[in-house]
Amino acid sequence: MTQKKADTFQELILRLERFWADYGCVISQPYDMEMGAGTFHPMTFFKALGPDSWNTAFVQPSRRPTDGRYAENPLRAQRYYQYQVVLKPAPADVQNLYLKSLETLGIDLKKHDVRFVQDDWESPTLGAWGLGWEVWLDGLEVTQFTYFQQVGGIDLSPISAEITYGLERIAMFLQGKLDLYALRWNKDHTYGDIHRRSEIEGSTYNFEYSDPQQQRRYFEEAYAQCKRLLEAGLVLPAYEQLLKTSHAFNLMDARGAVSVNERPTLIAGIRNSAKRCAEAYLERMKEQNEK
């Protein structure tokens, strides 16, 4: 049954945590490094690989430097929050489960237009892709829903369902405001109180002060370091270097410092690292199982 509306940003997160905890998910915590999306979180990237069952849910702050708008665009920001749920194997009633989670947020679906609209998801840097939908609530895209097919270039079995809630979008829907900064974070504070300043400074840094040459060096060093760490059998530290290369790439991109010709090369570099990390992870799992 539909509950009272989750009328603050934090209440929205708490409800989702409760719902998925009750379902049996491991409530993971945000990863403490810059990443473009929840999919980069090791609890998604690595756990989607291999045969073991795994259900998890967590908030992940996500950075998209090129989306910075100096807090002037009500819908776009260079740092925002995703709520990610990974269900492995994907249950047969996963669409239904998702809809129930919306109801616990206080959305009375009978009063709204719910659509699952085709979305072919792909992360060229992670060597990952899947098929699914963007979910529309009265035309507002509030969630990405994907059946992962490959991660790190490796075919998955079992298949995971990845549900990525756009928290700000859902909050906008619940609070009836199409302005991210006007959202109530809690009773006393708005999203703008908490993030407007950092969004302006973040945009300024991304577009004006970040040093593309320096980022290129970071990129190259982290790329090399990732390789060395893999040779030493240190999979997670190697993967963390991959996260750094990915973020350095995004920052270069925001400064327009990635030429059309080198873009595919750099992306392929990150993808190769992702592939090697995924293979090393599976190799290590196999060794553990053999012991």
Add this chain to the structure above:
Amino acid sequence: MKNKKQSQQDFLLEIGCEELPSDYMPNTLDWNYPNSHGLAAAAQTVFSDAKLIWSELQVFGTPRRLVLRVSGVEPVVREEIEGPPVSVAFDAAGKPTDAALGFAKRQGVPMSALKKKETPRGPRLTLERLIPAEKILAASVTPLIQKIAFPKTMRWDNSGVRFARPVRWLTAFYGDKKLAASYGDVRSGAATQSARQGGFVKKLPVKNGSAYDAALKKSSVRLEQGCRLKRNSDGSVQLIPFEHPKRDALYQQLQKTARSISSTLPDASTEEMEWLLNTVTFLAENPFVAAGAFQKEYLELPPEVLATSMAKHLKLFSVRSADGSKLMPRFLAVLEGAPAKPADVMSNYDRIIEARFTDARFFYREDTKTPLESKVPELSKVVFHEKLGSVKERADHLPRLMQRIISDCSLKIDSKEIERAALLCKADLVTQMVREFPTLQGVIGGYYAKQSGESEAVAAAISEQYRPRSAGDALPKTALGALLSLADRFDTLIGYFGAGMKPTGSVDPYALRRNAIGLVRILLQAPAGVSFSGLSIDRLLDDGIELWGSKITLERAAVKKEIRAFLKERLEWMAVSVRGIDRDSAVAVLAAGFDDPANLWKRLQFVSKKTALLERSAKIAQRCGRIVQSVKGLEIPVELNPEWFKEPAEKELAEQWAGLRPQLQENLSACRYEQALSIYAGLQPAVEAFFDKVMVMDENLDVRRNRLALLQQIHRGLAASFADLSRLP
């Protein structure tokens, strides 16, 4: 026989799935059968392999189900299994040999069940078996589903089967009997599902095949029709024309709702509208149309931007005022089912589309802060094709090609405007608006040109340069626009063909066929007050090849020849499929060249009328032309040598021909075809007399060549510039 008829039953299969991509549905429902890989095509193949006999097959669908209905399925399939030849199956005493006994054993039947039968491989021991249709149908479900092809498929469980989205339920009946079918881990059951209502779906029990429709109707699922096939008694299959009841009803509903807010919908035949209509038809199982509104202030944006934003982002229909003159601040949405309070849902849509418009307005304001011309230098960084250089380099070709066309055709167009239009036409490619809405290239450039103070003519030409974008799209209306579009299309064709990237088979990644069809459409139908008479495609190709310079890697003559052949194919297609000219006439006319497109259409019309006069002329052309064409290995001179004429009949013909030739030419170049053919047909008695009295293939080669030269001249009299009538049947 009667008994058999009664026992024929219908087969029903429902493949229930999570939301399929709307773009996949037309092919999945075989709208373009037989060039489709959908459910109907799959069923036809699988049933034919299984030798199943049926009378009619239809498919239906929504985003969440594909339905196959087959009527008149014979209850049994007769199967013949061939065993050993009779000569090997029995010994001299007529007793079955080991070969025969072994065959019976393998098939699990006694010897008495085997019959001797005449086969293409001689008489053989044969087992005839009757297999119940229900067994075949149940077993056909998996291969049938597997055969449906999609652009992308996925796995969703450990069974390993693939489909466009997860298959979640199956319903399969033969008559009233539930069939045990499966796909991966999904097994058929006695239930279907309702449409989503408030997001959720309900299970609906289905007792038997005939109860299925009622169950769907109760839950308001509206199926769209797909392909319909009839099986003839000889096993061949024919398409029965079918309609699109759901889409058509939805369009009517949209029109009705538009009227209720004093608006009109755009014409359904444009490519954009067709796409949008198909999309919304397959985005809802139970479509419900509702109207929304946005603030009038957004109408300051170009209407194309608003309409594209609505269609692309939210699949909304924009509407125009009752007289069609302007965009209204309203729109229509197709929802999944009627919500409790449509007005609440629509007010959400209103706010979301306004947020999109805010984005568009931001782009518009940013883009127009500097004049359009300031964006031109950036075009040198935009790659047109890696082998062909930048967009800027290409745009630099356009003025000369445009100048060539106007000088050929004596058009009066200001050279400055040509330079301006060519300079600015691609500048919108580097604007934020076109990056967001690529389909609006050109249109946006037109608006920005006007904003930057360019002349009306230049702005209109920039706006029209990509027209026609599709078969249903309008042609450029201004002279400068048509000129720019032509130059752009010729330049594109020359570049791609010259660098060895012409289309092959069904592979046409640069849409060159579409490009060329647009080109010939403009040539055949110039804007009012403009004529492309006098245009030489040959010279234009020469200019283009020179402009592309070293980017042309193939031999120049070959490039020209290929492009000419490519244009000729498009012209023939246009003439036959679009203009309704018979193919023989089109072939005959195009064989006489198409360098001057202005008179091409007149020639086509004239020849296709097949008047008595034309028939008479054709006879002359055929008699003369065919004998000339049949000559191999002998060079026929162009000029006649009167010394070699011997017979009076040939002298007479040569004289008559020489006498009427200038008049014929004069009338042909003035497009007075009636007069020209009357003159030509006057040759008929002399031609007949010639063939009666003169042996063309004289032993003396000089005499022979001279006679052939005369016939060739007469044949070419029409074939060189009017039509090669010898090609008519």
